[in-house]
Amino acid sequence: MPPAAAHPAAAPHPPVALRRIVQLFRPYRARLAAVAALVCLSSVVAMASPFMLRAVLDDALPHGRTGLLTLLVAGMVAVSILTSSFGVWQTYISTAVGQDVMHDLRSAVYARLQRMPLSFFTRTRTGEVQSRIANDIGGMQSTVTSTASSLVSNVTTVIAAVIAMIALDWRLTVVSLLMLPLFVWISRRVGDERRKITAQRQHQLAGMSAIIEESLSVSGILLSRTMGRSSALVDSFARESRELVDLEIRSNMAGRWRQSTIQIVMSAMPAVIYWVAGFAVAGGHPLVSIGTLVAFTTLQTSLLRPMVQLLSTGVAVQSSLALFGRIFEYLDLEPGIREPAEPVAVGTVRGDVRFEKVGFAYPADFADEREVLRDIDITVPAGTSLAIVGETGSGKTTLGYLVARLYDVTSGRVTLDGTDVRALSFADLAEAVGVVSQETYLFHASVAENLRFAKPEATREQLHDAARIARIHDHIMSLPEGYDTTVGERGYRFSGGEKQRLAVARAVLRDPPVLVLDEATSALDARTEQDVQAAVDALSVDRTTITIAHRLSTIRDADQIAVLAHGRVVERGTHDELMAAQGRYAALVSRDDAVPYASA
Template sequence: MSHPAEEDDPFEDVREETDNPMRRLFAEYGRENSLQFVVGTLASVVARVLDLMPPLVLGVAIDALFNEGANLTFAEAAAQTLPLLTPAMLDGVVPATREGQFYLAIGLIALGFFGGSAFHWTRNWGWNSFAQNIQHDIRVDTYNKMQRLNMDFFADKQTGEMMSVLSNDVNRLERFLNDGMNSFFRLSVMVVAIAVILFTMNWQLALVALVPVPLITFFTWKFIKTIQPKYADVRSSVGQMNSRLENNLGGISVIKTSNTEDFESDRVDDVSMEYFDANWDAIGTRIKFFPGLRVIAGIGFVLTFLVGGLWVLSGPPGPFTGSLELGQFVVFITLTQRFIWPMAQFGQIINMYQRARASSARIFGLMDEPSRIAEDPDADALDVTDGEVVYDDVTFGYDDDETIVEDVNVTVPGGDTLALVGPTGAGKSTVLKLLLRMYDVDEGSITIDGQDLRDVTIPSLRRQVGYVSQDTFMFYGTVADNIAYGTFDADEESVVEAAKAAEAHEFITNLPDGYDTEVGERGVKLSGGQRQRLSIARAILKDPEILILDEATSDVDTETEMLIQRSLDDLTADRTTFSIAHRLSTIKDADQIVVLEGGRIVERGQHDELLAEDGLYAHLWGVQAGEIDELPQEFIERATRRTSRTGAESDD
């Protein structure tokens, strides 16, 4: 039988390879928090022992103080209730008078309640601290791993799925480590201690009380086998639902302008119903399991009450032998209830464990995600002197089936500007992503001042390269925060100067709070052109040795583009610059223009030279000049074929 998780879970492959995720959880994260674990465990033991004191003292008091027919002293009753003690051991401890014994009983009962409360507080502190620390460490480690994965990982995963791992799965682990582990040790101590007491009091009646244990064990094992795949389905469906909600909220303006609210409501209804079905399937199993455990536990309690009651009233029934005092029977019934119900509650802990196991498998599945980029631990920092960039026979494909960039050879002297031109899908953006080492080349090499990018540290490379993308992204915060992002030590004056250089200062000062204006989520309070100018200001403030402009003025009007272009001319004057622009007028003065088609270089030269060749560049220039009627039919047919491509081929 297949499960939705197997078909739709984006982490399924690595999740299945995660061996013993819970053992790995404790091995990697539990050791750092061993103090809290030990405190929680020891406090659980002491707290549960103190919890057992009141019923034991009550039984002794009944036989020694209130049941005259028993003819037992306090010491004798205590030894009979708990044979681990002897009357001789209590000599000098138990008062001689009945009044003194009465107050001793009250004191012991009070000690059980108040002392138990203190150790329960200590137990809760230990387990909560243990769980919270691990939750924090796992969330941070998972995020750190995630943000260092290759870009192709994010192309295959939806944001909601990854948010589900960072939020829901990590929180579910915390609930198990706190509530589940806390309850496990509390109940374990209770069950073991009560079992010892019952057997020392009356081993025959204890066997009656333990009749349900084999049934509870089998029932629990069956539950584990049934519920585990169901919880995997639930975790998968949560990720899918979060992805749909995140996607729709991010595209709310498109939904409104397309009048597709009803369509999207139906899609949300579908994923919500998938989650409902998966969750209800797990709930259905769970709600059958726990009442079944209560029935089994109830059978043990009824049998114990029946046999013990007959024993007190009429002597040992059937094959049973020996005596059973009233106080002992009261203790036995009280402790039997405390013994059987914890046995049933182990099912709740197992239920939490299975949920946590499914979540930990997803977390470690993500953390084990392989990266295509492997940084040499002995790599040196990049040292940029002239800024010369060389592409030497570079070939690259996002997968083994298709090559996106092939045999690219380019040399860009330090301080020069290289423009990349070509139709959509030619591989222009891919060429520049390789320079940023978002991906590693499959063949050939890229060097900066003779240093292979694979031999230098990634942080040092990206510190030296400024990137302005056509897809501008603003972080939630102020205008100043977004300009200074990545250059966090910049002062206010430097931020303003960068904004002026990007032709952004005037519109910023007209905002309600100037540079302190909140831009909203993803910069929603700003126009596309304003966001793009802030992105350029961010790159100017970084003052990199190498600059990449990927459609840097695509979202601005003609006048603003002219102003920004004037600033960019000053910015690029003394640094190596790579520029992609569909508006060829913005790159016609580049030192070198490379024309790509199908991932290969088909033309190179300066603007006038390429126009004279009357090749692809000249035809693209003609399109922008409005000379469509003069274009050759072959160019139009090739353009039709190019625009019909999808997937990775659409990368610029």
């Protein structure tokens, strides 16, 4: 965890086609059509008011026609009631559609990330991923929720108002619309400026999320306090927060004076119309009646709000393009590991595993681009055990993970009962191959919930049986709340050996015919290692077991041992055979025996 997260400049994202954004709303066409219908009805009904106002001023009031006046006033009140009712329903439907689109985006991004290979997560900060889902999609909420209805509403209102203005007097309409092209140009310039600032702001938010996720975890707090770096981290976070404040101010103030100019000019337009009409009257050529003039300026005033909102919506859409670009970047990621279109059906899995001319290299954009494995040929008959040993970096863990398709081979194939694992569905493969990783991950939930992650329908008796096999039941029952005890952040309330035995219990519940054990006893004391090894031995009975060995004393009884060096199998045999050969394995065992166990 770096003490100060220095973020590189935000990489520019490719332009997002508006058509792609529009496609997000395609599943909700019917509801959007209902919104459009409500908006059109509301706009058409609202346009009746200026004409009724003209009739009031030019006919009902001057001639004392009280009956007509009553009808006109009642009509104006009815228009207000109808437009308000239409507005409420329009807001409800458009908000529901917008929230559904947000849900679709969040779910799509999460689902895509679930399909990414491990290599993606080893090179991407967790805080960055969280920021894309929370901050970026959250930042689009107002745009997605209100933009569609706002565009339809304001466009319809503007069109209806312009038509009504032309019907009242086309000459005054031309004067009113002369400045419109300039307003549109100004809004586009403001939108471009805000889009660039928005991209920088979201990048800064992602950096802050990464700092929070790393430095405020249990491990981060321990590291910062034991290293005396708490104050430095506070200062670093304050600097990042201050930069975000500056970006927020710049984003909100971008083009604010130019947009204020637009509002001032548009607000002044009714005064201009009065001025033009006044000069015409003074010249003896009145353009319109008083009623028409008041009705026209009323329409102008009603035109001001939707025009300003349309321009503001355009700015908001341009600003949100940066957010859409960041989200679509994740949606466009190639999963790397794909489920077959027509997976091979599996029956009862025996557990025969074969590595056939297997080679593996990390993707070109990964930090380690070298070929990790090459020409691996190993057969593991059903119900037998294979131990993989070798120096750090020899490819042991990678080889084991290929069986579960946590990575995919780049050459050759891995088969299960003669079927290439790439031909199996993810669900079938997960049922057949279980993995107990050297880094046990526990959720911030109860012991029972963590165990049931492997088998949601497991009964309490099944949990107890699995925990007994893993030699952890008695310890769980000694806790104040037993199986309902919360394990804490990343299981921090449990020791390393206890967490490892919980992982074994989870694997017992899963009950896979093939088990990959990335052994994690190298950092445990002798007593804890014995407890964990006893649990692992119980788990391994009657199933195919592939053990990635870090401490060689734990795999002496394996049916076969494969020694890796520089990505190749250099020795293979039983413990006794390899010791008799006095080769690389014997040297590893001698060195391992010379290393004392970790103290408790």
